[in-house]
Amino acid sequence: MRSLFLGLMATLLVGCIAEEAPKDIVNEQGEVVDxxxxxxxxxxxxxxxxxxxxxxxxxxxxxxxxxxxxxxxxxxxxxxxxxxxxxxxxxxxxxxxxxxxxxxxxxxxxxxxxxxxxxxxxxxxxxxxxxxxxxxxxxxxxxxxxDGTWENNSALNAIDGQWLSTGYELYLTALSDRVTFKGISTDASGCTFNGAIRLLDKNQTLYQVEMTERKNCSEFNVVNAPGYAAVNVDGDLEFFIRKSDELLFMSFTPAATDTPTDTTTDTTTDTTTDTTTDTTI
Structure with missing residues (x-):
């Protein structure tokens, strides 16, 4: 009975160790990355x-x-x-x-x-x-x-909002586990695209992107195209997307916001004594 118990414990211990072993990191080709x-x-x-x-x-x-x-x-x-x-x-x-x-x-x-x-x-x-x-x-x-931006933090609410490029508007809405996005052209071309953005590591600048669909564009009309996005050193949002043998690169700047009101209170005490005599009758 004792040997059976020890054997069972050893099996459970081996199972726990196997479960705790870190997973190999693989590239998009399925190859292990050292x-x-x-x-x-x-x-x-x-x-x-x-x-x-x-x-x-x-x-x-x-x-x-x-x-x-x-x-x-x-x-x-x-x-x-x-x-x-x-x-x-x-x-x-x-x-x-x-x-x-x-x-x-x-x-x-x-x-x-x-x-x-x-x-x-x-x-x-x-x-x-x-x-x-x-x-x-x-x-x-x-x-x-x-460029030194890799260790910048990432967060879903950090990219929430409107982003712009010439002829395009990009809208991002942060949810609990992802950001959904919709991009539209502002001219008569009708090009649109949509998808979702998710965190990879909050301690790094890169996000994971799934472009659900891009249509009515002159090229790269696809569905389910994976890729990445990052906020670069200039504060722009860059996209790197791939579908089969085609690549899409995009960049957007944050939409201008109203200048915040300066609510700072001037607490400097004016110690100057006004010695001017008012002679007005």
Whole structure:
């Protein structure tokens, strides 16, 4: 009886340990992401060949990026011993680019990009990636700098409200477990989109996005497109959305609010003595 009891306790203990074991973090391709690669999580700004602008989101081994003409999507892996990051991207030309609205759709045939970058510390720890890239036709250098916003807190009520871009209005309503959103064009195009935004980690700036539907737009008319959103260093709300072989990047600024009334009471005591004689009769 005693041995049976001990055996039962051992089984229960093993079961508890198994349940408490942390789950592996996997990327969108189902591959396990090692802890060193998680150091790269963040929003980055950079360049190819020291020209132009490159905006990059790295999260749990996946990469979203875009520059003036191309959208990129792929994976990254960081070797902890060498601090070398191997980045594999597919580059898609923009098939629709509304620069005034800051909305870009990339798709079509993909070109493979292979990047190898060294992670090092510049003005902050692990804030810089520099290296080389190559495609089937060209090669060159790249550099990325973390914009420092990753550890900013996120909250559903922090993005609640109206956001704007040229020709578009975005409305977000915070609920208990998510934010629902609806975007509309303000011209005759009729482009609309809607979905939900959820928290990933309140101690980080990134949100999870599910775009339920986008329709009547010149491109990227889809249903159930996943992605991410973040408030950047300028206070704008950025979106990184993917559906199959198409990518959507959007940015919105918060709608202007009325200037708050200054309710500060001036408690300074005027100690000046008025010695002027009133001679008015």
């Amino acid at each position: 802890d060193p690669t998680l150091l790269l999580n963040g929003l980055w700004d950079g360049q190819f060949d020291q020209a132009g602008t490159l905006r990059v989101l790295i999260y749990n081994g996946n990469v979203f990026a875009f520059d003036e003409a191309t959208g990129y999507y792929g994976t990254v892996d960081l070797d902890d011993k060498t601090k070398l990051a191997d980045i594999t991207l597919e580059g898609y030309d923009f098939i629709d680019a509304d620069t005034s609205a800051e909305q870009y759709v990339a798709g079509g045939l993909a070109e493979d990009y292979l990047l190898s970058g060294l992670l090092f510390s510049s003005s902050a720890e692990n804030d810089t990636l520099v290296g080389d890239y190559e495609t089937s036709t060209v090669g060159g250098s790249f550099s990325l700098t973390n």
